[in-house]
Amino acid sequence: MSRFLTPAKIGLLALIELYANKAVPTSSIVDVLSFITFHLIDGDSGSLSADADGRWKKAESTVSLVISIADFEKALSPHTAASGMPGRSLWYVFVDKLWKINSLDALHEFFERRSHLLAKSKEELRRDAETGLAPPAPDAVLLSRNSPFGAFIRRTLLEFTRLPFHTTFELWKDFVKYRQTTAAYFRKKTPSFQRLSFDNVLLEGEHASWGDGVEVVASVAYGDMLRDDPSSTLPVSTDDIEKLLEFQIEQMQRYGNRIPLEIRHQFQDLLNDSFMVPSLSHYLSYLDAWRAGDYSTSFDYLHRYFDYTMQNRDRLFYQYALMNLAVLQADFGCYKEAVAAMLETVSTARENRDMTCLNFALNWLFHFGRAHPEITRELESNSMLGTGKESLAFLRSKAKETGMWTLWSSALVSEAKMALSNGESIATALEHMVRSSQILVERNMKSMMGTQMSLNIALWDRLGIAYLSSTVCDVFLRCHARNSIFDDELKVTSRQVSMLALKGKYDEALGKLEGMDPNSLRTWKPSQYWHKFRGIVKLRRDLHHNHLDGAEHLLSQLLQSKTEDLEPDLAFVIDSLHIECLVRRGNLQQAFAEVENLVSELGDDNRDIALRVRLLLIKAELLDVCGRPQKGFTIAVRAANVALRARLIPYLWPAIGAVANILVSLGDFEPAIQLLLAILPRSLECENSAMTAKLYSILGDANMGLAGKMPPQSKERRQYMTKALEGIEKAFNHYSDMEDIKKQCEMMAKKATIMKVAGDHVLANDYAAAYLALRRDAEQTKT
Secondary structure, X not given: OOOOOOHHHHHHHHHXXXXXXXXXXXXXXXXXXXXXXXXXXXXXXXXXXXXXXXXXXXXXXXXXXXXXXXXXXHHHOOOEOOOOXXXXXXXXXXXXXXXXXXXXXXXXXXXXXXXXXXXXXXXXXXXXXXXXXXXXXXXXXXXXXXXHHHHHHHHHHHHHHHOOHHHHHHHHHHHHHHHHHHHHHHHHHOOOOOOOOOOHHHHHHHHXXXXXXXXXXXXXXXXXXXXXXXXXXXXXXXXHHHHHHHHHHHHHHHHOOOOXXXXXXXXXXXXXXXXXXXXXXXXXXXXXXXXXXXXXXXXXXXXXXXXXXXXXXOOOOHHHHHHHHHHHHHHOOOHHHHHHHHHHHHHHHHHHOOHHHHHHHHHHHHHHHHHOHHHHHHHHHOOOOOOHHHHHHHHHHHHHHHOOHHHHHHHHHHHHHHHHHOOOOHHHHHHHHHHHHHHHHHHOOHHHHHHHHHHHHHHHHHOOOHHHHHHHHHHHHHHHHHHOOHHHHXXXXXXXXXXXXXXXXXXXXXXXXXXXXOOHHHOHHHHHHHHHHHHHHHHHHHHHOOOHHHHHHHHHHHHHOOOOOOOHHHHHHHHHHHHHHHHHHOOHHHHHHXXXXXXXXXXXXXXXXXXXXXXXXXHHHHHHHOOOHHHHHHHHHHHHHHHHHOOOHHHHHHHHHHHHHHHHHHOOHHHHHHHHHHHHHHHHHOOOHHHHHHHHHHHHHXXXXXXXXXXXXXXXXXXXXXXXXXXXXXXXXXXXXXXXXXXXXXXXXXXXXXXXXXXXXXXXXXXXXXXXXXXXXXXXXXX
């Protein structure tokens, strides 16, 4: 096997010669040059296509070109030739040039003529003038020696001169086999084409006195290749294998996806036919097994790769083996082993003075500590890692000193995220985000846009401006998803799906999840996240449809792995939906027990302040369901106070709504109405149908309470009852958007009661009939 040369590269050389000889028409030059440069230059694969499939176009085209000449035909057939017989396509001229290489000697001559395509240096021109050689024609197309084409030609010449005879002959046989698929086409165009035209030596021997000896010579020289033996090796070089390996590893590390099955099978065929298997293939197998969720296989391939690569490198790269091991163990739930391996990575990186590895390890330990504080609590108490702010300040300063822009931007984003999580100043968080964004723009770090924009989405969501949050989601998915890892795309899409589910658009939300790239979802962790989030959307829909049996079935599956591979926010969503299911079942005692368990869990760790506020609101809501809303007054005021200080606007309005509900229960209807009228316009910006419907329902109750204080048959009483009916009607509309059957029935019952008190028995009966119809539809849905 040749280290560099393959029949495909001989075809590229022939195509470059056609370009230099002006056989390519002017109208086709751009297409032909694009085809050549695509296979010669390693460009940014992320810019090839906007979709995920386009990222693998480079690997697929490389494999296709190596194993078949069909790619040349596809690229050249649509174009006519600029020279030769009129009407001939560029594909015919190309095939004709390949078939003129009709012997091993002709192959040597072909490579010798490549030097004529290169522009000569001044020394060579002076030497040619002294020997009487004519200089190149002024209009001749000559390639610069340092241009991509010139560098490719010079390397092919060098590699060909280094080949031993037997390897050169193997290259010739591979070229004959590679070209053979064009024999039928060339035979139609060339009447003089014969059975042995692939080798001029055999053809001349057949016309001479060899007789039957030609078949014997051909059998000895070419063996089973003449019989199209399917077991014969493919014309692949070590250079092709190494480039494909590096490309696949780069794609898996950059985007977090697995290799598409078709490309994987083609590459395995090439690797099996290769005489030498690069050690990098073990690292590729490790990545693929890791993404597939196969712990034992990935562990084995990781050890195998570093056993091969570290034989002659002592402990120079030992820290990277430990770092990969720590990340692998953390992904499969071995948290204590992962922390131990990463701490050893820190020690080894310090010993080897590898600042890049050291900073990455410290950054990993910080983020791991935020996600699993129960594991790293002992380390922080022993001051091995320090507090979160100290770690981030150290990482930021070191990253700035060493020019590690990715780590610098990541540290700034982490500081902004910590400020939001702790309920600190929004201005400080925005300052960190702007500084991080400036680094990304100046350094053109497209792959980091996912983390940056995810924090932007969270910020606008916390400020209660859902429209801007949704707009940032759209901007990321349309403009930046192609350059980011799939995990970022999945999380942003999930955020968009969550906003749709809050509006009751379940089918559209599930459609967005179903429309994601299936190959990317072959990866284990994103696949688990996708399935669980899809289950959460269906669970929310079942709860609103009052289909409690189906909801409990989904809950039993989600709760089994609630803490595995899920972010704290998503785990909390599952817990809150579990509490809602218990409330709808009427099991309030167990719902209170679940809330207390969550309070104890979140109280021990430094978790997001938004989760604690949400727990307070759930507790106040449970007291209201129990008929004891006044006991939740302190809880509601505390939640409103914390939400206001932390600017958690989506939780501030429900907290004030809970206070207004308590005032209604105390008979203070006017203050309750004033509070609700002040917050309702802003609550609509949150685009949370459940929250808005709840506020309108409380507003209707408050107006109905004021109506009860007015004299019977008075104008004021009718006005307040009309306002109460309007509030209940708007609450019903929002509950209808969410498809919440139980709440719709409750609002319809209130409307019937208001009409009955107002004396309009016809409308009261209509509303009562609508209530019964809703109950009947709900029962049919359950069955």
